[in-house]
Amino acid sequence: MNNKVDLSTEIVPSYYIGIGASAGGLEALAEFFDNLPPETDAAYIVVQHLSPDFKSMMPELLAKHTNMPIFPVEDGVWVRPNCIYLMPPRKNMLLAEGKLLISDQMPANHPHMPIDIFFRALAEDQQHKAIGVILSGTGSDGTRGIKAIKESGGLIIVQEPNSAKFDGMPISAYKTGLADLSLPPSEMGDSILRFIRHPSISGxxxxxxxxxxxxxxxxxxxxxxxxxxxxxxxxxxxxxxxxxxxxxxxxxxxxxxxxxxxxLLLESPRELQILSRELLIGVTRFFRDEEAFSILNTQVIPDIIENSLDSREGLRIWVAGCSSGEEAYSLAILFDEHLRSKGLDIPVKIFATDVDEEAIANASSGVYSADIIQDVSLERLERYFDRKETTYCVKPKVRQMVIFAVHNMIDDPPFSNINMVCCRNVLIYFQHATQKKVLSSLYFSLKTSGYLFLGTSESLGDLQTHFESVNERARIFVKISNARIPLGTHPPSLSYTSSNPESRVMSPVTRVLRAMKGNNGPRSGIVSVLQRLVEEYVPDCIVLNESFDAIHVYGDVSKYTKGIRHGKVSNNIKDIIIDDLSVAVSTALYRAEKNNSDVFYKDVTVGDISQNPVYIDLSVLVVSDSDQANAARHYLLQFVNQKEEIQKDTSNKKISFDVSEQSRQRIIDLENELIKKQEHLQVTIEELETTNEELQSANEELMSANEELQSTNEELQSVNEELYTVNSEYQQKIIELTEANEDLDSVVNATNIGIIFLDDQLAIRRYTSYATNYINVRESDIGRPFHHISHDLSYEDFFSDILKVSGNRVEIERSCSTDIGHEILVRLIPFQSIDEESESGVLITLTDITRQKNTEKSLKNTHDKMLSYFTTSGRPNKLLEYIGNISLLVIDDEELDLANICQLLKKIPGRKYTVFTAQTIDSAVEIINQNTIDLCLVDYMMGDYSAKDFVAELNAQEISVPIVILSGYPENGLDASFLRTQVFDFLSKDELNSQLLKRSIDYVLERRNLQSVFEEIGIE
Structure with a gap:
């Protein structure tokens, strides 16, 4: 295994590839890395379900399938490209700022989900640079993790279920619909490389x-x-x-x-559906963001319930963008817990809406996979869910609290009289104008003192003044204003159409009148009269909003205002009113705002007093949108020239305007405001100074800590280099030891020898499966004293001999039998490891020698029978009696050779043979069938036939006659397999003589005779 990597430079991987695997994952991983292209510049982090009691050999096993360095993860290790990182057992692993962090798994009553945990951290840390790969495994680990990667814009690859040895994890991940690719492991590497090197992806x-x-x-x-x-x-x-x-x-x-x-979109409806689903980004989970839901549970929900005790319509909650429904059900559970704890029976309606019809359908079913146990406590699972095989189903009580509906929050009208709106991580995907429109809809939906729950990256924008923050970090706000903010789809009304002061526009009177009269209605004559009256008698005036910005003008006010000047255009009254009226107007507006009542000034001078001044009456009328205290207000600033005055008498309300007095009063008011502002500023400055001192102190501590960390980092770097060297040596030894161990196991299993290892306390350390045939030992007996174990051997001194071997370090060998008659050779051998300080023990070997014993007995029995037969039967005389009755058949197609052989037979002294001759195979077989033939002398080649054909014919007719081959060819040139059949001897024609024929005939007949003897005395 090659673990060489340059640690001196911090090279950031192009992508971080998390690989989740469980049962059967080793084969998938091997196939994945076997086919992975080199130098992808990505990092590979493998997360497996590992047994806490088993030392993983994964580094050694994977090293045979890749040349990349393989690192068992240590806490805080930097992730580098073209490296493989393996999660250690009994740990959870996270990725933060390019470092792998490990922690101990917490004991729990439910299965651990290390793949989900790592994938979530991977998505949060690397965003779109994260790639999640799900390989073979059981269960559903990784399913929730790939949802987080998908939400962050990462790539999801799932092993094709048919290629997985265990398809539980791939199928669970595939059913989410989030998988970008479903491939066998052998094709994943090329697909990953093509993806990360695509011009649109690489940038x-x-x-x-x-x-x-x-x-x-x-x-x-x-x-x-x-x-x-x-x-x-x-x-x-x-x-x-x-x-x-x-x-x-x-x-x-x-x-x-x-x-x-x-x-592609035109040709593939599936791709169109995938793109639509990805743009919707429907990812959520139960009690998402624990801190935010904790604040809801402790502050918001109790307040909503308390404020709704006297409400007849109950509680109304709107979850906008509910996706698959987890958030809606989470709120339902929290409200039910609070109502149940207080014994209250208040109806709760939770409107859960989403634009995705498929998501709404899934949410309505209320069925979720078993991995929700990571987010829902066991108590809540038992109370609010029903377990159905591998899924959890929401109980009817909770399901009835939630109303699911398809709703487009951009185009569809909002709900009304809502106590709380939950719209999380939806607005961040909209354009700014659309965000403002949707926020206006949410604002409209809420009751006064209603709560708004947004995502962590979302803000109120221009509506911030209408809300008060409950918890800024959790993005929870409460509505404090009842000002009317028209929705973007509504026509302009008497209120402003935007929260931006510069875009607030008052509808003209003519438009209001048209809205009142309709089209050609019966009251059109009266409306025309009203319009003429407005034109004739309404004084010149400017309509101001609460910020004193001009939003509409009636009549001609050009002589009271300034023209448009260079620079930024402002419609605030202080910027557009002429200097002669600035004091009077600002004073009147200030008093009207402070007292919330109309203000009337008379004899306000416009122009130079020494020449021809113009005196006007100036009034400020306060107009509220409703009778509520916090309703939006407008101010009508009227200008009436005293020479042209035609209006009702308001002299009893008018105040003669004294410039000096009003100026002094205005200065006093401004000074009071300035003093308050200065006091507030001083308090703010003091707080900032205190905060700054704390920050400086904290900064000094951080600098000191940073110096210590730098020093420690140098030491760790040195230690790391030493550990790397030692680790390389150990890795090589592990490889050698693994190979030696495999070879030893193969040898032991092939010898069929039972072996039992006893430690120095004579307890069982290890044993081979063959030993269980004679010793009643099981896997659970590892560590038990050997004398507790029964056996099937007739070996009375077994345990005492083991004690002798252990104490005296001698070797004992015994042969004994078993209860079923097997003969066993038992050897007791003392052993001690190479390390002399390590414990010594006893090695017991059990060898089945039943076959050897039986062979030994059989040989001895045969020897005794042969010896007895030849001693008592007079066997040497039988051959002499048999010699005179020999019938020979000579077969040769050459007449000269045939005559020569017959002549040689006649010359043999002391022997008489009855000789039959034949030149063909058919005639030879006919002679054998008609006569008793003791031996055949056969020429190997006979025309187109050979002795092999003759033997085949004899076998076909089940005739058994010993044969001696006569041939002009050497023996090594003949068919060896043929010579091992009925052929007893081979004679060369070139070397043939009477003496050779005699010896061959006697040898064949004696061999044939011995076979009959063996049959006679019962020896096979």
Missing amino acids: ERSQIKSTNGIEDDILDEIFKLLKQQSSINFSHYKASTVARRIERRLGVNQLESLEDYRR
Whole structure:
């Protein structure tokens, strides 16, 4: 295993690939790394379900399938490219800022999910640079983790279930619909490399950010296709979000241009559905963000319930963008817990909406996989869920509290009279204008003192003044204003249409009148009269909002205001009113705002007093949108020229305007305000100074700690180098030891020898399976004293001999039998490890010698029988009696050779033979069938036939006659397999003589005769 990697430089991997595997994962991992292209510049972190009691051999096993360095993870290790990291057993692993952190697994009553834990940390730390791979395994670990990776924009690859030895984890991940690719492990490596090197993914070329007019049109067509498929207008989404998702799909499908992808969308409804689902990003879980839900549980929900005790309509909650429903059910559980603890019976309606019909359908079923045990406590699981095989189903009581519906928060009207709106991690995907529109809808939905629960990255924007923060970190706000903020789809009304002061516009009177009269209604004559009266008698006036910005003008006020000047244009009254009226107007507005009552000034001078001054009456009328105390207000600033005054008498309310007096009063008011502002500023400065001192102190501590860490880092670097050297040596020894151990196991298993290892206390350390045939030992007996174990051997001194061997270090060998008659050789051998200080023990070997014993007995029995037969039967005389009755058949197609052989037979002294001759195989067989033939002398080659054909014919007719081959060929040139059949001897014609024939005939007959003797005395 090669673990060489440059630790001196901090090279960041291009991608971080998390690989989750369980049962059967070793084969999948081996196949994955066997086919992985070299130098991908990515890091591979393997997370497995490992037994806490078993030392993993994964580094050694994987080293045979890859040349990349393999590292068992240590806490705080930097992740580097082209390296493999293995999670240790009994640990959970996280990734933070490019470092792997490990922690002990907490004891729990439910299964650990280390893959889910790591995948979530991987998604949070690396975002779109995360790739999740799910390989063979049982259960559902990794399913929730890939949801987090998908939400962050990462890639998900799942092993094709048919190729997995255990398909539980791949199927569970595939059913989520989040898998980008489903492949066998052998094809994953090439797909990953093509994805991370695709120009749109690597950043070499962006297909969206550098769009031209043509590509803008293509994007519009893609949006139209999406709207046809899902009825959602994704053009409201942030351009960066849409671009990132489309470019990601370009990388997954290995396409080069937007036009190619548009064609794919037209041809593949599935790809269109995948893109729509990715843009919706429907990922959530139960009690997501524990800190935020804890604040809801302790502060918000109790307050909502307390404020609704007298409400007849009960509690109304709106979960906008509910996705698969976990958040809605989480709120239902919290409300039910509080109501049950207080014994209250208040109806709760939770409106859970989403634009995705499929997500709403899944949420309505209320069925969730077993991995929710990571987010829901055991108590809540038991109270609010029913277990059905491998799933959990929400109980009817909770399900009835939630009403699911398809709803588009951008285009559809909002709900009303809501106590709390939960809209988390949805707004961040909308464009700014769409965010403002949706927030206005949420604001409209809430009751006064209603709560708004947003995602961690979302803000209120321009509506911040209408809410008060309950917890800024958790993004929980309470509505404190009842000001009317029209929705973006409503027509303009008497209130402003935007929270931006510069865009607030008052509707003209003519439009209001048109709205009142309708089209050609019966009251059109009266409305015309009212319009004429407004034109004739309404004085010149400016309508101001609460910020004193001019939002509408009636009449001609040009002589009281300034013209447009260079620079930034402002419609605030202090910037547009002429200098002669600035004191009077500011004083009147201040008093009207402070006292919330109308103010009337008379004899206000406009122009130079020494020449021809103009005197006007100035009034400020306060107009409230409703009778509520916090209703929005407008101010009507009226100007009436005393020479042209035609209005009702208000002299009893008018105050003669004294410039000096009003100026002094205004100065006093401004000074009082200034004093208050200065006091407030001083308090703020003191708080900032205190905070600054604390920050300086903390900064000094951090600098000191940083210096210590740098020093420690240098020491750790040195130690790490030493550990690396030692580790390399150990890795090599492990490889050698593993190979030697495998060879030893193979040898032991092949010898069929039972072996038992006893330690110095004579307790069982290890044994081979063959030993269980004679010693009644089981796996659970490891560590038990050997004398507790029974056996089937007739060996009375077994245990005492073991004690002798252990004490005296001598070797004892005994032969004994078993209860079923087997003969066993038992050897007791003392042993001690190479390390003299290590414990010594006894090695017991059990060898079955039953076969050897039986062979020994059989040989002895045969020897005795032979000896007895030849001693008592007079065997030497029988051959002489048999010699005169020999019938020979000579077979040769050559007449000269045939005559020569017969002549040699006649010359043998002391022997008389009855000789039959034949020149063909058929005639020879006929002679044998008609006569008793003791021996055949056969020529090997007879024309087109040979002695092999003759033997075959004899075998076919089941005739057994001993044969001697006569041939002109050497013996080594003949068929060896043929010579091992009925052929007893071989004679060369070139060396043939009477004496040789005699010896051969006697040898064959004696051998044949011995076979009959063996049969006679019962020897096989």
